[in-house]
Amino acid sequence: MKCQYFLVFIVMMSFLNCSKDEPVESETLYFPPINSETWETKTIEDLGWNTSELQPLLSFLEEKSTKSFMILYNGRIVREDYFNGHSKTASWYWASAGKTLTTAVCGIAQQEGLININNKVSDYLGIGWTSASLDKENLITCKNLLSMNSGLDDSLGDDVSPENLQYLVDSGIRWAYHNVYVKMQDVVAAASNQTWNSYFNTKLRDKIGMNGLWANLGDLSVYGSNTRSMARFGLMISAKGKWENTQIVPESYLNEATNTSQDINKAYGYLWWLNGKTTYHLPQTQIEFNGKLIPNAPDDMYAALGKNDQKIYIVPSKKLVIIRMGESAEDSNFALSNFDNDLWRKLNAFVN
Template identity: 45%
Template sequence: MKFPHFIYLLTLIPMLYSCSKESTQETEKTIDTPVVTDSLPAAAYFPPISRTNEWETVSFNALGWNENKVPSLLQFLEENNTDAFIILKNGRIVLEEYFGDFKMDDNHAWNSAGKNLTAMLTGIAQQEGFLKITDTTSTYLGDGWSSLTMEQEQKISIKNQLTMTTGLDYTVENNFCTDPECLQYLNEPNSKWYYHNAPYTLLDDVIANAVNSDFNTYFSEKIKEPIGMQGTFIKIGYNNVYFSTARSMSRFGILNLQEGVWDGEVILNDAVYFNDMINSSQELNQAYGYLYWLNGKDSFRLPNTEAEYTGSLIPNAPDDLYAALGKNDQKLYMVPSMDLVIVRMGGASDEELLGPSSFDNEIWGLLNEIIIQPTP
């Protein structure tokens, strides 16, 4: 099935690189970056929130990693339409590469990897008392936001939107469409898991109405500015897509590894919500939290199919990995046990899938040849 609005998005991406940079004026200055060469400090590192390029790095030698295998990784990335790639250890840059004409201060679409931003923002809105994820969606969108009866609408909660379990019909011609006529009844909430974009997109309106503020403004105030990100959500068709630099995506990865705290400043202090967000949120798809993809589970489901698959989502990756995964292989991997954040932005490696793809397992096969774990 083809989705014309996302195809439209893909045709606009090159234009939005320059457009976003000029409109936000949030590109970073070029200054020398210090390098940690002898050892890796135990404390987590947080890059300054000022608009500079200052960011500590750490050498492969200091980590005891196999730098000889890096060329094979870079060749693989280049051959698979990669624009930007970053590896962080304890917040410090180990590897940062840009390909073709793409530069450090260029903005790229996160696509569905941006769902993680919305998930964390939902938790912040809940901790501030603006909503509860157990509330009905109708509480914030009003009656008649769908084609369901009022009784059917009242059964759908914010948590259903976060977990892809609304029961809305995902077989409609365009399941990105958020118009009421596209939102039809198929199943009872919590009875089926399906990667349905429209209910997720409506979370933006739920949050905006709950906090009585523009969605971009609230996101900027609560997440973007406190951790020094740049970029913005841009409405394209039915989709609200985040554009930023690869380094800004890396900052969000650090925030996740630090469980919602940025250099002593608490961004998300609801530990229960954070834990639920990065763990199995329901039994229908063990590999899905609150809009987060989870590795190391016994089974998983994928977008665009009702099938269930046995085994781990990314067999080559650490079991505790959780991720933001977007169309055309936008990747934000976070591995708490290894203090790793890994970012990949670019075009589709091979398959134009909405989230997980074979690219995940291939890249982790190469990463495993580089990243050497210390002996306990």
């Protein structure tokens, strides 16, 4: 009998020792409930992050005209901070960070068989949607619009009426940041026989519990929402297009969207910016820059970047989604700014 008790004791001690040495199974990815303010949190102490670097990060954000800032780890809120008179319920514009909403909805429409991004745009909008000759217009595919290599003249402003969409070079051979991407909203509307707003709300916004709406500001289609809605979208994208057990955006399509989409700007997918590449291009220039888009950020990070420093950073290797909304941190900009690299220097000191 004593021998039996001794054997049980040995087995129990072995189990306890193994439990101490082996890592605890990582917790599952969390999704906040739809139509609820409930959102699980994680403390920086739980994560072992550098608590002494938190206040320097928050002070930097406030000094740089930030309105709101969120960090999600594995879907849970680690930090949610509001500055300069902003609040949890207040809305703010996404600017060009909202381009990635169009990317996501195009993936949904393709999954439903409504569009094929490899088809020419005129298949959906009819001929004459540009001022280019028919043979040149028919070279432009939906993928060209998502990749910013339509070949249309980007120097004529944001107006996307046919007379302002003029041929410059054949599609696919020149990368240029251009508002013509917004024609993809018209493509989805025509193919679905719905308004863009209706299709977007039904297929994306309402399925993940976002709020917000689209507004036409001059020639621009701009989305606005509260900060948590931007975080919900970032979380869904980081989860490879899923929300809990529902596939919202096809994973294979998102893999394409968040990898280099053409041979010119290696740091650009389908309206997503990509870090860790050897070269990159920026809006309003044809110069190729050597090095990574944001040197201080992880190589696997990809981002939605908008005018005046609207940001969604997604870092798969660190299970992070990071949101920044606000005024321009420095000078007015269209996407990337020095603020990105400076912010990541602060984040690296804070996040272990």
